[in-house]
Amino acid sequence: MRMRCGCLSRAGWIAVNTFVEAARQRFFAFLVLLGAGMAGAGVYLRAFDFGGSELKFVADFGFGGMFLFGAILAVVLPAQVFFSEMDNRTALPLLARPVRRWEFLAGKFFGVWVLLGVFVVLLGCVLGVMLRLRAGELAVAAVETGREAPFLSEWGLVVFCLLQWLRLGVVAALGVVVCSFARSFLYAVVVTALAALVCQLRGMGQVAFAREDAAGWVRVLAGGAGRMVPDLQVFDLGVPLVLQPGGVAWEVVASAAGHGALYLPVLLGLGVWFFVDREI
Amino acid sequence: MSACAAIEIRGLVKDFRTGLRGVKLRAVDGLSLSVPVNSIYGLLGPNGSGKSTTLKILLGLVAPTAGECLVLGCAAGSVAARAKIGFLPEAPYFYRHLSGRELVRFYARMSAVPSRVREGSVADALELTGMSAAADRRVGTYSKGMLQRIGLAQAIVHDPELVILDEPTAGVDPLGAAAIGRILLAMRERGKTVVLCSHLLGQVEELCDRVAILDRGRLVLEGGVAEVLERRDERLLVVSAWSEAARVSVEGALAGHGARLEAVRAPRVSLEQLFVERLSRAEGKGGEVR
Known part of the structure; x- marks a missing residue:
């Protein structure tokens, strides 16, 4: 029990140090500003709503910014705080101490993941405020014109933010896996980005390959290969969660959360497996 | 072990x-x-x-x-x-x-x-x-x-x-x-x-x-x-008030024991030793060292 506390304590302090190191980077502040700007700008760009609901356009714009800039952070941060630590040898005095490799890797991941949580909260707050302000204006206009006021669920937004945090955690875990065997910074970033893209397109690929008219072996192969990578699109529940009165069945939300919760430890385990014998 | x-x-x-x-x-x-x-x-x-x-x-x-x-x-x-x-x-x-x-x-x-x-x-x-x-x-x-x-x-x-x-x-x-x-x-x-x-x-x-x-x-x-x-069959002697006459005497004494004087050099301190000594002295006097 005492040993486990020591392990958690070491991993925790590595996570705290990683969080502070990553949060101080201008890159993080720059992407927060870009993301917040995009979430806020949706209200002013609503003329380009392509005929859809205005609030839906604003929300989609914000959700898109949250995932786009969050994914960039989740791809780059593991390379910056994990791979670079090995590359510039700050890992040497740390791993020469009684620190297990999994503690180091877990500390790096959780430091990044907590920072991604801060990113999601900041952008969620900006988006929530913008949506609430515009929904209020639309509600007043709806009363005047006798139409139905638009629906907006703050709780739905909170659930959506939690799901996005999990989604970005999966991307960051992919980054940690790649960094655990990468030999250059560029390789770590590019391969993680490609892996995240594959995960984002997994659902579409499965649908394409699992058509009724596809050969049996193609369907079996697509089904098997599909299960080996996480599906990032299962977390795309923003519009129904936030803007639809019926919301989303809790089973769907639980399924998305379970999907992330299943792949996170699998990916981290894979990262530890690669990293444990890595020569520093 | x-x-x-x-x-x-x-x-x-x-x-x-x-x-x-x-x-x-x-x-x-x-x-x-x-x-x-x-x-x-x-x-x-x-x-x-x-x-x-x-x-x-x-x-x-x-x-x-x-x-x-x-x-x-x-x-x-x-x-x-x-x-x-x-x-x-x-x-x-x-x-x-x-x-x-x-x-x-x-x-x-x-x-x-x-x-x-x-x-x-x-x-x-x-x-x-x-x-x-x-x-x-x-x-x-x-x-x-x-x-x-x-x-x-x-x-x-x-x-x-x-x-x-x-x-x-x-x-x-x-x-x-x-x-x-x-x-x-x-x-x-x-x-x-x-x-x-x-x-x-x-x-x-x-x-x-x-x-x-x-x-x-x-x-x-x-x-x-x-x-x-250590060179096992050689020894270094540091002698004060050295002179040419002393050298001749020493060579003679050594020859009596079958030994030979190989070299005569003034003792030197290393540059590092000199640097440390001088700076320590300057710091001791409160002098500024640049």
């Missing part, structure tokens, strides 16, 4: 695979040596001789291809062994966003220094390495010499039984190097074992009890410093 050995290495081999075809590069080739406890041990050799690889194997950062290594009775690289070691890597890089004190505290936490004594240990390590005054400055603002000192502080903050230092005085001015030398001697007096990798042979000669010289991964020479440096 020797009961009083801090490090025991037997038949150590390390191969690295390089390039796409996986060509083997042998960095350490059948190395065997033993480092006694409570000593300062110098590991010498040109670049690429396998010193750093050997140290990394001892620390578990690199796995050996073959051979056996024990550190204070524990398998090298194990958590138990690493808990007893303090390590300063060559040209160390540390977290630039932390202050010196925060950095040493972080490494104290990583070495499980109990919280009730942690702050005292951090303050002692900073004091011992002369970094107390700059302890609250960010590491990113430190000079190369200060980085070496803070590196030494993090290596000794948990009071390890064995300290492994890879080029501890690289980039440090002679006064700083002398101060680091005094710290190492003080550690030996407290019963610690120090393994020192350095290209500064004068410093190694001055500090170390034993040395090992490696070349292309193999042990070329190993032994006590006095033992390996």
Whole structure:
């Protein structure tokens, strides 16, 4: 029990140090500003709503910014705080101490993941405020014109933010896996980005390959290969969660959360497996 | 294996695979040596001789291809062994966003220094390495010499039984190097074992009890410093009031014993010794040294 506390304590302090190191980077502040700007700008760009609901356009714009800039952070941060630590040898005095490799890797991941949580909260707050302000204006206009006021669920937004945090955690875990065997910074970033893209397109690929008219072996192969990578699109529940009165069945939300919760430890385990014998 | 050995290495081999075809590069080739406890041990050799690889194997950062290594009775690289070691890597890089004190505290936490004594240990390590005054400055603002000192502080903050230092005085001015030398001697007096990798042979000669010289991964020479440096059939006499007549007399006396005077030179101090003496004197007078 005492040993486990020591392990958690070491991993925790590595996570705290990683969080502070990553949060101080201008890159993080720059992407927060870009993301917040995009979430806020949706209200002013609503003329380009392509005929859809205005609030839906604003929300989609914000959700898109949250995932786009969050994914960039989740791809780059593991390379910056994990791979670079090995590359510039700050890992040497740390791993020469009684620190297990999994503690180091877990500390790096959780430091990044907590920072991604801060990113999601900041952008969620900006988006929530913008949506609430515009929904209020639309509600007043709806009363005047006798139409139905638009629906907006703050709780739905909170659930959506939690799901996005999990989604970005999966991307960051992919980054940690790649960094655990990468030999250059560029390789770590590019391969993680490609892996995240594959995960984002997994659902579409499965649908394409699992058509009724596809050969049996193609369907079996697509089904098997599909299960080996996480599906990032299962977390795309923003519009129904936030803007639809019926919301989303809790089973769907639980399924998305379970999907992330299943792949996170699998990916981290894979990262530890690669990293444990890595020569520093 | 020797009961009083801090490090025991037997038949150590390390191969690295390089390039796409996986060509083997042998960095350490059948190395065997033993480092006694409570000593300062110098590991010498040109670049690429396998010193750093050997140290990394001892620390578990690199796995050996073959051979056996024990550190204070524990398998090298194990958590138990690493808990007893303090390590300063060559040209160390540390977290630039932390202050010196925060950095040493972080490494104290990583070495499980109990919280009730942690702050005292951090303050002692900073004091011992002369970094107390700059302890609250960010590491990113430190000079190369200060980085070496803070590196030494993090290596000794948990009071390890064995300290492994890879080029501890690289980039440090002679006064700083002398101060680091005094710290190492003080550690030996407290019963610690120090393994020192350095290209500064004068410093190694001055500090170390034993040395090992490696070349292309193999042990070329190993032994006590006095033992390996001494020319057994020659002695050096330092004579005051020297004159040509004294020289003739000495030659005559030596010839009577079948011995011969080989050379006559005025004694010299080393440039490092002169530098340290002069600066210490200037500091003692309160003079400003630039």
